[in-house]
Amino acid sequence: MIECYHDSMKLKEMIQNYIPFNEQEAKDKDFILQAMDVHEDLLHRSNPFMHFSSSCWITNQERTKVLMIYHKIYDSWAWCGGHADGEEDLCAVALKELNEETGVNQYRLLSDKPFSLEVLTVDGHIKRNAYVSSHLHLNLTYLVEADEKTPLILNKEETKGVKWIPIDLLKQEVREVWMMENIYQKLVNKMKGAK
Template sequence: MQLIETIKHYQPYNEQEEKDREEIIRRLESKENLLTRENKSAHLTASAWVVNKEKTKVLMAYHNIYDSWAWLGGHVDGEEDLLKVALKEVKEESGIEAFPVSADIFSLEILTVDGHVKNGEYVSSHLHLNVTYLLEADENAAIRNKEDENKAVAWFGLDEALLKSSEPWFVEHIYQKLNDKLRKMKDI
Protein backbone atom coordinates (compact mmCIF):
# COMPACT_ATOMS: atom_id res chain seq x y z
CA MET A 1 0.00 0.00 0.00
CA GLN A 2 1.28 3.45 -0.89
CA LEU A 3 2.36 5.68 2.02
CA ILE A 4 -0.45 8.20 1.56
CA GLU A 5 -3.05 5.39 1.54
CA THR A 6 -1.55 3.89 4.69
CA ILE A 7 -1.80 7.25 6.46
CA LYS A 8 -5.35 7.81 5.17
CA HIS A 9 -6.39 4.44 6.62
CA TYR A 10 -4.76 5.11 9.99
CA GLN A 11 -7.32 5.67 12.76
CA PRO A 12 -6.22 8.65 14.89
CA TYR A 13 -6.02 8.04 18.62
CA ASN A 14 -6.82 11.60 19.70
CA GLU A 15 -7.36 15.13 18.41
CA GLN A 16 -3.61 15.76 18.03
CA GLU A 17 -3.28 12.74 15.73
CA GLU A 18 -6.43 13.67 13.83
CA LYS A 19 -5.19 17.21 13.09
CA ASP A 20 -1.63 16.09 12.34
CA ARG A 21 -2.90 13.30 10.05
CA GLU A 22 -4.95 15.84 8.07
CA GLU A 23 -1.89 18.07 7.59
CA ILE A 24 0.42 15.20 6.64
CA ILE A 25 -2.13 14.00 4.05
CA ARG A 26 -2.55 17.55 2.72
CA ARG A 27 1.21 17.89 2.26
CA LEU A 28 1.54 14.45 0.64
CA GLU A 29 -1.31 15.23 -1.77
CA SER A 30 0.33 18.55 -2.70
CA LYS A 31 3.20 16.52 -4.20
CA GLU A 32 5.62 18.46 -2.00
CA ASN A 33 8.95 16.62 -1.69
CA LEU A 34 8.68 15.28 1.87
CA LEU A 35 11.00 12.29 1.49
CA THR A 36 14.27 14.22 1.65
CA ARG A 37 15.84 16.97 3.69
CA GLU A 38 16.02 19.06 0.53
CA ASN A 39 12.66 20.34 1.74
CA LYS A 40 14.03 22.67 4.41
CA SER A 41 10.64 23.47 6.00
CA ALA A 42 9.17 19.95 6.46
CA HIS A 43 10.10 16.34 5.78
CA LEU A 44 9.09 12.84 6.82
CA THR A 45 10.69 11.01 9.71
CA ALA A 46 10.10 7.59 11.26
CA SER A 47 10.33 6.89 14.98
CA ALA A 48 10.13 3.78 17.12
CA TRP A 49 8.67 3.14 20.56
CA VAL A 50 10.85 0.13 21.34
CA VAL A 51 9.52 -2.04 24.16
CA ASN A 52 10.64 -5.26 25.81
CA LYS A 53 8.68 -8.50 25.34
CA GLU A 54 6.53 -7.87 28.45
CA LYS A 55 5.88 -4.30 27.26
CA THR A 56 6.94 -2.92 30.63
CA LYS A 57 10.10 -1.10 29.50
CA VAL A 58 11.04 1.25 26.68
CA LEU A 59 14.43 1.78 25.03
CA MET A 60 15.58 5.40 24.87
CA ALA A 61 18.69 7.24 23.76
CA TYR A 62 20.25 10.34 25.31
CA HIS A 63 20.12 12.60 22.24
CA ASN A 64 23.12 14.91 21.70
CA ILE A 65 21.29 17.80 20.02
CA TYR A 66 18.32 17.92 22.39
CA ASP A 67 20.32 17.01 25.51
CA SER A 68 17.50 14.71 26.62
CA TRP A 69 16.44 11.09 26.75
CA ALA A 70 14.28 10.46 23.68
CA TRP A 71 12.81 7.76 21.46
CA LEU A 72 14.77 6.38 18.53
CA GLY A 73 14.23 7.32 14.89
CA GLY A 74 15.30 9.55 12.08
CA HIS A 75 14.92 11.00 8.61
CA VAL A 76 13.55 8.81 5.82
CA ASP A 77 16.13 10.13 3.31
CA GLY A 78 14.18 9.05 0.23
CA GLU A 79 12.89 5.72 1.57
CA GLU A 80 9.10 5.30 1.29
CA ASP A 81 8.97 2.24 3.58
CA LEU A 82 8.85 4.06 6.91
CA LEU A 83 8.78 0.85 8.98
CA LYS A 84 12.07 -0.13 7.31
CA VAL A 85 13.46 3.29 8.29
CA ALA A 86 12.36 2.89 11.93
CA LEU A 87 13.99 -0.56 12.14
CA LYS A 88 17.21 0.75 10.54
CA GLU A 89 17.36 3.75 12.87
CA VAL A 90 16.95 1.59 15.98
CA LYS A 91 19.81 -0.66 14.82
CA GLU A 92 22.04 2.32 13.97
CA GLU A 93 21.32 4.28 17.16
CA SER A 94 21.39 1.42 19.68
CA GLY A 95 23.02 -1.60 18.06
CA ILE A 96 19.93 -3.62 18.95
CA GLU A 97 17.80 -5.73 16.60
CA ALA A 98 14.14 -4.81 16.96
CA PHE A 99 11.06 -6.39 15.40
CA PRO A 100 7.65 -4.88 14.62
CA VAL A 101 4.87 -5.70 17.07
CA SER A 102 2.73 -4.83 14.05
CA ALA A 103 3.47 -3.43 10.59
CA ASP A 104 0.72 -0.87 11.25
CA ILE A 105 1.43 2.72 12.21
CA PHE A 106 1.37 3.11 16.01
CA SER A 107 1.23 6.90 16.14
CA LEU A 108 1.34 10.04 13.98
CA GLU A 109 2.62 13.46 14.93
CA ILE A 110 4.02 16.66 13.52
CA LEU A 111 7.03 17.72 15.54
CA THR A 112 8.69 21.11 15.62
CA VAL A 113 12.47 21.10 15.43
CA ASP A 114 14.23 24.22 16.67
CA GLY A 115 17.18 25.56 14.74
CA HIS A 116 20.42 23.87 15.75
CA VAL A 117 23.97 23.10 14.64
CA LYS A 118 24.62 19.62 13.23
CA ASN A 119 28.01 18.52 11.93
CA GLY A 120 29.21 22.12 12.18
CA GLU A 121 26.39 23.50 10.02
CA TYR A 122 23.31 25.46 11.09
CA VAL A 123 19.98 23.74 10.40
CA SER A 124 16.95 26.09 10.35
CA SER A 125 13.84 25.37 12.39
CA HIS A 126 11.51 23.00 10.55
CA LEU A 127 8.81 20.32 10.90
CA HIS A 128 9.15 16.56 11.15
CA LEU A 129 6.07 14.82 9.76
CA ASN A 130 6.54 11.75 11.90
CA VAL A 131 5.24 8.20 11.71
CA THR A 132 5.86 6.03 14.78
CA TYR A 133 5.98 2.23 14.92
CA LEU A 134 5.77 -0.04 17.94
CA LEU A 135 8.80 -2.33 17.97
CA GLU A 136 9.94 -5.04 20.34
CA ALA A 137 13.48 -5.98 21.32
CA ASP A 138 15.28 -8.20 23.81
CA GLU A 139 16.07 -6.07 26.84
CA ASN A 140 19.05 -8.34 27.61
CA ALA A 141 20.68 -7.88 24.22
CA ALA A 142 23.85 -5.81 24.09
CA ILE A 143 23.24 -2.12 23.38
CA ARG A 144 25.61 0.66 22.42
CA ASN A 145 25.33 4.33 21.68
CA LYS A 146 26.06 6.07 18.35
CA GLU A 147 28.49 8.78 19.41
CA ASP A 148 27.61 11.28 16.69
CA GLU A 149 23.91 11.13 17.69
CA ASN A 150 23.60 10.03 21.32
CA LYS A 151 25.58 9.80 24.53
CA ALA A 152 23.86 6.70 25.92
CA VAL A 153 21.11 4.14 25.32
CA ALA A 154 19.14 2.50 28.14
CA TRP A 155 15.94 0.70 29.07
CA PHE A 156 13.48 2.44 31.41
CA GLY A 157 10.17 1.48 32.95
CA LEU A 158 7.27 3.12 31.08
CA ASP A 159 6.67 5.79 33.73
CA GLU A 160 10.38 6.21 34.42
CA ALA A 161 10.93 7.04 30.71
CA LEU A 162 8.62 10.05 31.10
CA LEU A 163 10.61 11.28 34.08
CA LYS A 164 13.93 10.87 32.25
CA SER A 165 12.99 13.08 29.30
CA SER A 166 13.65 16.79 29.79
CA GLU A 167 11.37 17.79 26.89
CA PRO A 168 8.01 18.64 28.52
CA TRP A 169 6.00 18.85 25.29
CA PHE A 170 7.21 15.40 24.16
CA VAL A 171 6.47 13.90 27.56
CA GLU A 172 2.96 15.34 27.75
CA HIS A 173 1.87 14.98 24.12
CA ILE A 174 3.86 12.09 22.70
CA TYR A 175 5.50 9.74 25.20
CA GLN A 176 2.50 9.69 27.56
CA LYS A 177 0.22 8.98 24.57
CA LEU A 178 2.46 6.12 23.43
CA ASN A 179 2.43 4.60 26.90
CA ASP A 180 -1.36 5.00 27.15
CA LYS A 181 -1.82 3.26 23.80
CA LEU A 182 0.57 0.50 24.84
CA ARG A 183 -1.28 -0.08 28.12
CA LYS A 184 -4.61 -0.27 26.30
CA MET A 185 -3.13 -2.91 23.97
CA LYS A 186 -2.00 -4.96 26.95
CA ASP A 187 -5.53 -4.89 28.36
CA ILE A 188 -6.99 -6.43 25.20
Protein backbone atom coordinates in the same frame (compact mmCIF):
# COMPACT_ATOMS: atom_id res chain seq x y z
CA MET B 1 7.08 -12.58 12.06
CA ILE B 2 5.76 -9.22 10.84
CA GLU B 3 7.89 -7.38 8.32
CA CYS B 4 7.70 -3.87 6.92
CA TYR B 5 5.24 -3.27 4.10
CA HIS B 6 7.91 -2.62 1.40
CA ASP B 7 5.87 -0.36 -0.89
CA SER B 8 2.96 -2.83 -1.13
CA MET B 9 0.86 -0.04 0.34
CA LYS B 10 1.79 3.45 -0.76
CA LEU B 11 2.61 5.94 1.97
CA LYS B 12 -0.30 8.31 1.34
CA GLU B 13 -2.84 5.47 1.26
CA MET B 14 -1.47 4.11 4.52
CA ILE B 15 -1.82 7.51 6.19
CA GLN B 16 -5.35 7.94 4.79
CA ASN B 17 -6.29 4.56 6.32
CA TYR B 18 -4.74 5.38 9.70
CA ILE B 19 -7.32 5.58 12.52
CA PRO B 20 -6.39 8.42 14.92
CA PHE B 21 -6.15 7.68 18.64
CA ASN B 22 -6.88 11.23 19.80
CA GLU B 23 -7.37 14.82 18.63
CA GLN B 24 -3.62 15.37 18.18
CA GLU B 25 -3.40 12.43 15.79
CA ALA B 26 -6.57 13.44 13.92
CA LYS B 27 -5.32 16.99 13.33
CA ASP B 28 -1.79 15.87 12.52
CA LYS B 29 -3.11 13.25 10.08
CA ASP B 30 -5.05 15.99 8.24
CA PHE B 31 -1.95 18.23 8.28
CA ILE B 32 0.26 15.49 6.82
CA LEU B 33 -2.24 14.65 4.07
CA GLN B 34 -2.60 18.34 3.14
CA ALA B 35 1.19 18.70 3.10
CA MET B 36 1.42 15.71 0.75
CA ASP B 37 -1.03 17.42 -1.61
CA VAL B 38 1.06 20.61 -1.68
CA HIS B 39 4.69 19.42 -1.50
CA GLU B 40 6.36 16.88 -3.77
CA ASP B 41 9.64 16.53 -1.89
CA LEU B 42 8.57 15.50 1.61
CA LEU B 43 10.77 12.40 1.67
CA HIS B 44 13.93 14.50 1.48
CA ARG B 45 15.65 16.90 3.86
CA SER B 46 16.08 19.22 0.90
CA ASN B 47 12.58 20.46 1.77
CA PRO B 48 13.59 23.06 4.40
CA PHE B 49 10.06 23.50 5.77
CA MET B 50 9.00 19.92 6.54
CA HIS B 51 9.89 16.35 5.68
CA PHE B 52 9.11 12.79 6.74
CA SER B 53 10.80 11.10 9.65
CA SER B 54 10.16 7.81 11.37
CA SER B 55 10.55 6.58 14.95
CA CYS B 56 10.43 3.39 17.00
CA TRP B 57 8.69 3.06 20.34
CA ILE B 58 10.62 0.12 21.75
CA THR B 59 9.19 -1.83 24.65
CA ASN B 60 10.20 -4.88 26.59
CA GLN B 61 7.91 -7.92 26.52
CA GLU B 62 6.25 -7.00 29.84
CA ARG B 63 5.48 -3.44 28.59
CA THR B 64 7.15 -2.02 31.72
CA LYS B 65 10.18 -0.34 30.08
CA VAL B 66 11.07 1.51 26.90
CA LEU B 67 14.44 1.69 25.18
CA MET B 68 15.61 5.26 24.66
CA ILE B 69 18.67 7.14 23.51
CA TYR B 70 20.08 10.34 24.99
CA HIS B 71 19.86 12.62 21.96
CA LYS B 72 22.60 15.24 21.60
CA ILE B 73 20.50 17.80 19.72
CA TYR B 74 17.46 17.56 22.01
CA ASP B 75 19.59 17.13 25.16
CA SER B 76 17.10 14.59 26.47
CA TRP B 77 16.23 10.93 26.56
CA ALA B 78 14.22 10.29 23.40
CA TRP B 79 12.92 7.57 21.12
CA CYS B 80 14.98 6.22 18.23
CA GLY B 81 14.32 7.62 14.80
CA GLY B 82 15.51 9.50 11.79
CA HIS B 83 14.83 11.06 8.42
CA ALA B 84 13.25 9.23 5.47
CA ASP B 85 16.04 10.45 3.16
CA GLY B 86 14.11 9.37 0.07
CA GLU B 87 12.84 6.05 1.45
CA GLU B 88 9.06 5.62 1.21
CA ASP B 89 9.04 2.59 3.51
CA LEU B 90 9.12 4.50 6.80
CA CYS B 91 8.85 1.26 8.77
CA ALA B 92 12.19 0.16 7.32
CA VAL B 93 13.63 3.58 8.15
CA ALA B 94 12.55 3.26 11.78
CA LEU B 95 14.05 -0.22 12.12
CA LYS B 96 17.32 0.89 10.51
CA GLU B 97 17.53 3.75 13.01
CA LEU B 98 16.79 1.34 15.88
CA ASN B 99 19.81 -0.73 14.90
CA GLU B 100 22.10 2.24 14.20
CA GLU B 101 21.25 4.08 17.41
CA THR B 102 21.13 1.17 19.88
CA GLY B 103 22.83 -1.83 18.28
CA VAL B 104 19.63 -3.87 18.69
CA ASN B 105 19.15 -6.17 15.70
CA GLN B 106 16.89 -8.79 17.27
CA TYR B 107 13.36 -7.43 17.80
CA ARG B 108 9.72 -8.08 17.08
CA LEU B 109 7.88 -5.55 14.92
CA LEU B 110 4.34 -5.61 16.31
CA SER B 111 2.70 -4.21 13.16
CA ASP B 112 3.85 -3.01 9.76
CA LYS B 113 1.33 -0.18 10.11
CA PRO B 114 2.15 2.96 12.10
CA PHE B 115 1.47 2.81 15.83
CA SER B 116 1.29 6.59 16.00
CA LEU B 117 1.67 9.68 13.87
CA GLU B 118 2.59 13.21 14.77
CA VAL B 119 3.78 16.52 13.37
CA LEU B 120 6.80 17.58 15.43
CA THR B 121 8.65 20.88 15.62
CA VAL B 122 12.42 20.81 15.35
CA ASP B 123 14.22 23.88 16.65
CA GLY B 124 17.12 25.32 14.71
CA HIS B 125 20.40 23.58 15.53
CA ILE B 126 23.94 22.86 14.36
CA LYS B 127 24.49 19.52 12.63
CA ARG B 128 27.85 18.57 11.12
CA ASN B 129 29.09 22.15 11.59
CA ALA B 130 26.19 23.65 9.61
CA TYR B 131 23.10 25.47 10.84
CA VAL B 132 19.76 23.74 10.23
CA SER B 133 16.76 26.08 10.41
CA SER B 134 13.67 25.24 12.46
CA HIS B 135 11.31 22.95 10.57
CA LEU B 136 8.68 20.22 10.96
CA HIS B 137 8.96 16.45 11.01
CA LEU B 138 6.00 14.53 9.63
CA ASN B 139 6.59 11.49 11.80
CA LEU B 140 5.30 7.92 11.76
CA THR B 141 6.04 5.77 14.81
CA TYR B 142 6.25 1.96 14.86
CA LEU B 143 5.82 -0.28 17.90
CA VAL B 144 8.68 -2.71 18.46
CA GLU B 145 9.35 -5.27 21.18
CA ALA B 146 12.92 -6.15 22.13
CA ASP B 147 14.67 -8.22 24.78
CA GLU B 148 16.14 -5.91 27.41
CA LYS B 149 19.05 -8.35 27.85
CA THR B 150 20.25 -7.62 24.30
CA PRO B 151 23.64 -5.86 24.40
CA LEU B 152 23.36 -2.15 23.58
CA ILE B 153 25.80 -0.07 21.56
CA LEU B 154 26.31 3.68 21.93
CA ASN B 155 26.25 5.67 18.66
CA LYS B 156 28.57 8.50 19.73
CA GLU B 157 27.88 10.60 16.61
CA GLU B 158 24.26 11.29 17.57
CA THR B 159 23.76 10.13 21.15
CA LYS B 160 25.24 10.36 24.62
CA GLY B 161 23.56 7.25 25.99
CA VAL B 162 21.22 4.34 25.43
CA LYS B 163 19.23 2.54 28.12
CA TRP B 164 15.98 0.91 29.15
CA ILE B 165 13.82 3.27 31.20
CA PRO B 166 10.96 2.05 33.39
CA ILE B 167 7.72 3.62 32.17
CA ASP B 168 6.96 5.04 35.61
CA LEU B 169 10.28 6.94 35.53
CA LEU B 170 9.91 8.48 32.07
CA LYS B 171 8.72 11.85 33.40
CA GLN B 172 11.84 12.07 35.57
CA GLU B 173 14.21 11.14 32.73
CA VAL B 174 12.81 13.01 29.71
CA ARG B 175 13.79 16.70 29.64
CA GLU B 176 11.53 17.64 26.71
CA VAL B 177 8.35 18.39 28.64
CA TRP B 178 6.08 18.81 25.61
CA MET B 179 7.27 15.52 24.08
CA MET B 180 6.75 13.72 27.38
CA GLU B 181 3.28 15.08 28.07
CA ASN B 182 1.92 14.96 24.52
CA ILE B 183 3.71 12.21 22.65
CA TYR B 184 5.46 9.76 24.97
CA GLN B 185 2.54 9.67 27.43
CA LYS B 186 0.19 9.03 24.50
CA LEU B 187 2.42 6.16 23.37
CA VAL B 188 2.43 4.68 26.87
CA ASN B 189 -1.37 4.88 26.99
CA LYS B 190 -1.70 3.27 23.55
CA MET B 191 0.85 0.59 24.40
CA LYS B 192 -1.16 -0.54 27.40
CA GLY B 193 -3.89 -1.54 24.97
CA ALA B 194 -1.52 -3.12 22.44
CA LYS B 195 -1.28 -6.88 22.09
